[in-house]
Amino acid sequence: MSELRPRxxxxxxxxxxxxxxxxxxxxxxDPAEMAPYLADQRGWFTGRAPVVVSPASTAxxxxxLRLASEAGVxxxxxxxxxxxxxxxxxxxxxxxIVLSLRRMNRVREVDPVDFTITVEAGxxxxxxxxxxxxxxxxxxxxxxxxxxxxxxxxxxxxxxGTAVLRYGNTRDLVLGLEVVLADGxxxxxxxxLRKDNTGYKxxxxxxxxxxxxxxxxxxxxxxxxMPREVRTALLALRDPRDAGVVLEALRSATGDAVTSFEYMNxxxxxxxLEQVAGNVDPFDRPHxxxxxxxxxxxxxxxxLLEALESVLAPILEDGGVVDAVLAQSGPQAEALWRIRETIxxxxxxxxxxxxxxxxxxxSRLPELLERGAPAMLAEVPGALVVAFGHFGDGNVxxxxxxxPGMGRAAFMARREAVExxxxxxxxxxxxxxxxxHGIGRVKRAYLTRYRPAVEVEAMRRLKRALxxxxxxxxxxxx
Amino acid sequence: MSELRPRxxxxxxxxxxxxxxxxxxxxxxDPAEMAPYLADQRGWFTGRAPVVVSPASTAxxxxxLRLASEAGVxxxxxxxxxxxxxxxxxxxxxxxIVLSLRRMNRVREVDPVDFTITVEAGxxxxxxxxxxxxxxxxxxxxxxxxxxxxxxxxxxxxxxGTAVLRYGNTRDLVLGLEVVLADGxxxxxxxxLRKDNTGYKxxxxxxxxxxxxxxxxxxxxxxxxMPREVRTALLALRDPRDAGVVLEALRSATGDAVTSFEYMNxxxxxxxLEQVAGNVDPFDRPHxxxxxxxxxxxxxxxxLLEALESVLAPILEDGGVVDAVLAQSGPQAEALWRIRETIxxxxxxxxxxxxxxxxxxxSRLPELLERGAPAMLAEVPGALVVAFGHFGDGNVxxxxxxxPGMGRAAFMARREAVExxxxxxxxxxxxxxxxxHGIGRVKRAYLTRYRPAVEVEAMRRLKRALxxxxxxxxxxxx
Numbered sequence: 004m005s006e007l008r009p010r011x012x013x014x015x016x017x018x019x020x021x022x023x024x025x026x027x028x029x030x031x032x033d034p035a036e037m038a039p040y041l042a043d044q045r046g047w048f049t050g051r052a053p054v055v056v057s058p059a060s061t062a063x064x065x066x067x068l069r070l071a072s073e074a075g076v077x078x079x080x081x082x083x084x085x086x087x088x089x090x091x092x093x094x095x096x097x098x099x100i101v102l103s104l105r106r107m108n109r110v111r112e113v114d115p116v117d118f119t120i121t122v123e124a125g126x127x128x129x130x131x132x133x134x135x136x137x138x139x140x141x142x143x144x145x146x147x148x149x150x151x152x153x154x155x156x157x158x159x160x161x162x163x164g165t166a167v168l169r170y171g172n173t174r175d176l177v178l179g180l181e182v183v184l185a186d187g188x189x190x191x192x193x194x195x196l197r198k199d200n201t202g203y204k205x206x207x208x209x210x211x212x213x214x215x216x217x218x219x220x221x222x223x224x225x226x227x228x229m230p231r232e233v234r235t236a237l238l239a240l241r242d243p244r245d246a247g248v249v250l251e252a253l254r255s256a257t258g259d260a261v262t263s264f265e266y267m268n269x270x271x272x273x274x275x276l277e278q279v280a281g282n283v284d285p286f287d288r289p290h291x292x293x294x295x296x297x298x299x300x301x302x303x304x305x306x307l308l309e310a311l312e313s314v315l316a317p318i319l320e321d322g323g324v325v326d327a328v329l330a331q332s333g334p335q336a337e338a339l340w341r342i343r344e345t346i347x348x349x350x351x352x353x354x355x356x357x358x359x360x361x362x363x364x365x366s367r368l369p370e371l372l373e374r375g376a377p378a379m380l381a382e383v384p385g386a387l388v389v390a391f392g393h394f395g396d397g398n399v400x401x402x403x404x405x406x407p408g409m410g411r412a413a414f415m416a417r418r419e420a421v422e423x424x425x426x427x428x429x430x431x432x433x434x435x436x437x438x439x440h441g442i443g444r445v446k447r448a449y450l451t452r453y454r455p456a457v458e459v460e461a462m463r464r465l466k467r468a469l470x471x472x473x474x475x476x477x478x479x480x481x
Numbered sequence: 482m483s484e485l486r487p488r489x490x491x492x493x494x495x496x497x498x499x500x501x502x503x504x505x506x507x508x509x510x511d512p513a514e515m516a517p518y519l520a521d522q523r524g525w526f527t528g529r530a531p532v533v534v535s536p537a538s539t540a541x542x543x544x545x546l547r548l549a550s551e552a553g554v555x556x557x558x559x560x561x562x563x564x565x566x567x568x569x570x571x572x573x574x575x576x577x578i579v580l581s582l583r584r585m586n587r588v589r590e591v592d593p594v595d596f597t598i599t600v601e602a603g604x605x606x607x608x609x610x611x612x613x614x615x616x617x618x619x620x621x622x623x624x625x626x627x628x629x630x631x632x633x634x635x636x637x638x639x640x641x642g643t644a645v646l647r648y649g650n651t652r653d654l655v656l657g658l659e660v661v662l663a664d665g666x667x668x669x670x671x672x673x674l675r676k677d678n679t680g681y682k683x684x685x686x687x688x689x690x691x692x693x694x695x696x697x698x699x700x701x702x703x704x705x706x707m708p709r710e711v712r713t714a715l716l717a718l719r720d721p722r723d724a725g726v727v728l729e730a731l732r733s734a735t736g737d738a739v740t741s742f743e744y745m746n747x748x749x750x751x752x753x754l755e756q757v758a759g760n761v762d763p764f765d766r767p768h769x770x771x772x773x774x775x776x777x778x779x780x781x782x783x784x785l786l787e788a789l790e791s792v793l794a795p796i797l798e799d800g801g802v803v804d805a806v807l808a809q810s811g812p813q814a815e816a817l818w819r820i821r822e823t824i825x826x827x828x829x830x831x832x833x834x835x836x837x838x839x840x841x842x843x844s845r846l847p848e849l850l851e852r853g854a855p856a857m858l859a860e861v862p863g864a865l866v867v868a869f870g871h872f873g874d875g876n877v878x879x880x881x882x883x884x885p886g887m888g889r890a891a892f893m894a895r896r897e898a899v900e901x902x903x904x905x906x907x908x909x910x911x912x913x914x915x916x917x918h919g920i921g922r923v924k925r926a927y928l929t930r931y932r933p934a935v936e937v938e939a940m941r942r943l944k945r946a947l948x949x950x951x952x953x954x955x956x957x958x959x
Contacts, residue, residue, distance in 0.1 A: 116725045116844035117875075161678050172676060174685075175653065190935045197874040198650060198840045198916040200639050200689055202928055202958060203940050207652075207685035211678055228733045247594045255706045258738060258780035302736035302788065310780065362676045366594040396675040397595075438676040450680055457668045461947060462681050468946035469939060480680060 014053040017074035017100065021056055024066045029106075031055040040081060040101050041092065048089040048444065051097035052079070059106040061181060061189060061220045067102055068218065068474070069187025077477045078102050080214035082124065082156025085148040087358070088443025090160065090213045090479050099477065104155045107220060110134040118226040119178060119195045124155025124219050131224070140226040143170035143262075147344060158219050161211030163439030168395035169262040169299075170227065172439070174210040181221040182209050185470040195223040208465070213441055214476040216469045228301035230262075234308050235297050235336035236329045238315070239290035244369040245323035246294055246394055249314070253296065256310040263297040264395030268372070271346045271391040274404075278349035282342050285328040294394065295343050297336075346391050347400075354405040355414050356389070359425050362398040363434030371399065371432055378424040379403050383417050398438040401425060426453065442480045450480070492531040495552040495578065499534055502544050507584075509533040518559060518579050519570065526567040526922065529575035530557070537584040539659060539667060539698045545580055546696065546952070547665025555955045556580050558692035560602065560634025563626040565836070566921025568638065568691045568957050577955065582633045585698060588612040596704040597656060597673045602633025602697050609702070618704040621648035621740075625822060636697050639689030641917030646873035647740040647777075648705065650917070652688040659699040660687050663948040673701040686943070691919055692954040694947045706779035708740075712786050713775050713814035714807045716793070717768035722847040723801040724772055724872055727792070731774065734788040741775035742873030746850070749824045749869040752882075756827035760820050763806040772872065773821050775814075824869050831882050833889040834867070835896055837903050840876040841912030849877065849910055856902040857881050861895050876916040879903060904931065920958045928958070 022030055031037050032054050042049040058064045071078045077099040081091040093099040108125035115138050122131050128149040135142035144157060146164035156162075158180070162173045170176065179194040182205075192206055209217050240246060246266070253261050269291050276282050298307040311329065318324045330336035350356050363371050376388045385406035392399040403421055405414035426436045426449060436449045451459055459481075466473075466481055500508055509515050510532055520527040536542045549556045555577040559569040571577040586603035593616050600609050606627040613620035622635060624642035634640075636658070640651045648654065657672040660683075670684055687695050718724060724744070731739050747769050754760050776785040789807065796802045808814035828834050841849050854866045863884035870877040881899055883892035904914045904927060914927045929937055937959075944951075944959055 114842070114844060116729070117842045119842070161682075163676055163678075167676065171653075174682065175649075184935070184939070188935050190939065191933050192936060194911065194913070195842045196840050196913050196916070197843070198641055198645065198871070198876045199913040200641075200917055200919045201913055201915040201924075201932060202920065202936070203690055203694075203943055204639075204652065204685055204688070205936060205939060207682055208943075210682070212681055216681075228729075228737055231733075251594070251706075255709075255779045258736065258778035258783050259706055260736060300736035301733045305736050306784075362674050364592070364595045364597070364673045365675070366592060393676070398676045433672065435672070435674050435677040435679055437679040438674070439678055441678045442680065446679075454679060455669050457662070457666050458670060458680070458683060461662070461668065461683060464946040465681055465686075465943065468942040 012074045014076055014098070014100065017070055017076045018054050020070045020074070021054065021067060024070065025056065025058060025063055029057050029059065029063070040084065040103060043089055043092050044085060045087065048092040050093035051095055052093045052099055052101045053097060055101040055103055057103045057106045061183065064102070064183045064218055064220050065187045065189050068183050068185060071100065072186045072472060072474050076100060077474055079476055080104065080159070080218045082153035082159065083127065083148065083151045085152040086156065086160060086443060087440045088445040090441055090443030091156065094478050102218065104153060104220070111221065113138040115140060117195055119223050120226055121193065121195070121221065121223045122154055123221045124153065126154045128152050128154055128157060135226050136229070139229055141229045142224060142226055144173055144176060147347060154222065155219050158210050158222055159212065159214050160441045163393065163396070163398065165263045165265060165393065167393060168264055174207060176225045177206055177210055177222055178225060179223040180206040180209055180219055182217040182219050184217050185472065185474040190217070193221060193223050213443065213480050215466060215480050216475065230299035230301055231303045232305045232307055233297065233299045233336070234311055234329070235339055236311060236327055237285055237339050238294040238296060238324050239286060239326040240292040240294060241322065241325050243292050243372050246369070247365060249294065249318060249324065250395055252314045253298070253311070256314045257298050257307055260298045260300045260305065260307060261296065261395065262299045263295065265295040265343055266390070266392055266394035266399060267293040267295065267343060267346065268388065268390040270387050271389045272342060274349040274353055274389060275342045275345045278352040279345040282345060283338065285339065286326055290325055295339060343391065346389065350389055350402060350404055355411040357403045357418055357421050359401045359422065360438050360440040361401055361425065361429045361434055361436060362396065362438035363429060363432040365397045367432040367434065368394060368397050368399065371428065371434070375401050375425055375428055378428050379421050382420045382424050383414065385409070444479060447480065490552045492554055492576070492578065495548055495554045496532050498548045498552070499532065499545065502548065503534065503536060503541055507535050507537065507541070518562065518581060521567055521570050522563060523565065526570040528571035529573055530571045530577055530579045531575060533579040533581055535581045535584045539661065542580070542661045542696055542698050543665045543667050546661050546663060549578065550664045550950060550952050554578060555952055557954055558582065558637070558696045560631035560637065561605065561626065561629045563630040564634065564638060564921060565918045566923040568919055568921030569634065572956050580696065582631060582698070589699065591616040593618060595673055597701050598704055599671065599699065599701045600632055601699045602631065604632045606630050606632055606635060613704050614707070617707055619707045620702060620704055622651055622654060625825060632700065633697050636688050636700055637690065637692050638919045641871065641874070641876065643741045643743060643871065645871060646742055652685060654703045655684055655688055655700055656703060657701040658684040658687055658697055660695040660697050662695050663950065663952040668695070671699060671701050691921065691958045693944060693958050694953065708777035708779055709781045710783045710785055711775065711777045711814070712789055712807070713817055714789060714805055715763055715817050716772040716774060716802050717764060717804040718770040718772060719800065719803050721770050721850050724847070725843060727772065727796060727802065728873055730792045731776070731789070734792045735776050735785055738776045738778045738783065738785060739774065739873065740777045741773065743773040743821055744868070744870055744872035744877060745771040745773065745821060745824065746866065746868040748865050749867045750820060752827040752831055752867060753820045753823045756830040757823040760823060761816065763817065764804055768803055773817060821869065824867065828867050828880060828882055833883040833892050835881045835899050837879045837900065838916050838918040839879055839903065839907045839912055839914060840874065840916035841907060841910045843875040845910040845912065846872060846875050846877065849906065849912065853879050853903055853906055856906050857899050860898045860902050861892065922957060925958065
């Protein structure tokens, strides 16, 4: 063909091409049908898009990205859309299409000898857990949204959760990835090797890149022996400074079997007890600080209860731990966990909230808790400091709820001032303004404020190297 | 100044500038003094360089790289120079300078609450282990060269070793890095956070990049509770197919306390017994396959011996494990480990060897062992197949020693044919031709042969993004 035809560009031409390539059933264009894909769960972000496309295979994802690249149209990859930083929502320009991975939801393989599971990006996290369990093994990633978040999103955001202390973040559970690059090329990196030193670790670059470097379509993930003994306890502390000692003693006494080590301040527990039906205070009086501890072992008869008691006895005596409840059954353990897990819901029911997902070195966490509350309250006197999270990882959700006498709008108008107060303190303590929720659209400005210029510039170079045309998730992270 | 002077370029101008900036004491120019920095331990590579420069601080490393970039001179970073793939040796052109990190050897901090240690790149691995131990904690990276390799090299090559099964590869032990980029800029990424989702994980890109993307000058590394109970056993197997079952049973029975799970074939044990004085066969007759198992726990009285016996009893009865020796003391355990650790030395004493550091999914390892030996022997009939390594990681050193009647040169001339035979099989079994030793200069051609073109191209783009002038470690990896 000698005739030169300009390649059709722009969203309309792209939609025609997508419909031809994938069929009409893969496309949503009706505003009502698209709505759930264009807004985040908290209602902070509502974007626009000409189409939501849901490919059913890696080849189709490749087609979508190739066509989008050719048309010069940007693409917002989306998993379960449960993120808290607006990273999976298109902006209001309407210039980006949404690429939902929800139809790529097969568990491709479970291998009990290799301790691996191979899953597609659209698998709901709970389905991955179940598939592992059915093979007698544990997939340890566990977080509040596990019933609706999808593993591709967990990977793209390097999700954390309640078992990081023992099993690591999502990135630590990854052996291999399959990724479609911005131009549609497929990287077949689904290796399931424990050791592979053949070049740069691309998989680790894609994990946590929030869909800005490539679209993860499948992953090989690590599995673990299923816990056979689990012990759960709620401890009451006078001073969070004693928590580090408790953790260290428990790690040694149990042979590193501490799976969760969660912190809750008094306000967060009281909110959960007041706002959520069915929660019951296991103690006879309120305490200032609580630790929810879970020990687990694949070994039947691991003696975890004895280890726990041996650690607690001297600390209870000398007053570091004021009181303790050991769950005597599965339901009792669940009741303790339910207090911890319903805090976000309780917070929502109690009014507007400002959330700060921060981390510091473990040794600085007591100081953060001590100084962070007055720093935030100086900006909004009378507000409720709701602090809870993953003490063992140095990660606390250091939130603020609107004070009784203050309207929602007036409270939310204080957002930047409160964030400034807490993030400056976190920076002073050598911490991170984004521990597990990521950057997304919410925290982009903080990246340049709190990270070295050299680091941000290196990130920009990597982005340009892998997505030179800027097709993937514009406006997110960088 | 309005006068335009061309910036002096080339090695001679650079050496003058380095001497001015760092002082003559930081430079080696005498051929005899430089020799140890220009050849690898095995004697496979001897390069040339106009100077070996040894900066004493991060600022000095920065100066070296800035000056080298300005002069357009390439730089070969070097740690303990114990690598096996020629990755720290300059080529024969004499156009690169060697940048030795040996003078940057301070342990900056040990924090027992955070379970972290902050070290400079030039620390010898054994010194890092010792510093952790003195704080009552464990730094678990352990490998044959630990008395002379330096942690910067371990990081640059993502070193493996004998405790990967339990604690992961070097990259899994890294929390933060300090890196000097090719142009001399310093990335201050020494964060010691367990959770930090603020952008791409640069640290994971530098780890394992073999000095081609930046020069690691310091690191924050994870520590663990010190093991208080350690049990060591040597098992004799009829068929390596039974090893997977033993490993799975041990992981469950001990609560995931299997630290090492090392394989040795009969030839490797016999070599160690014959060639190295002091090694004693703990069994009364030879066996075809051996597993060296180490269990460890931070818990005093963890009952590991009981767990081990409970796993072995039924397997010994039904014949999967033919015989077993449980070490009854520290010295007995050391004697068992010594057999395993002296195999490389024994192999060297026994003549010329061809080494293949390969990995496959754990489930395919028995097939690799079964089919790999005849595949290599078809290329060199009568050679000795010396197979040993990290079974639990799917990683075996599948080596070949020269046959009695064959000269060294004739044997070494078969190198490519033997590599072809074993690497093709490894590829068929979805494995890696470089498990823990890296690419360096030796395996560069295999990267393009066995890794997808998309992956290699992405690596090239990342290299150009971070080292656009190609200053760092030319000819290594890519």
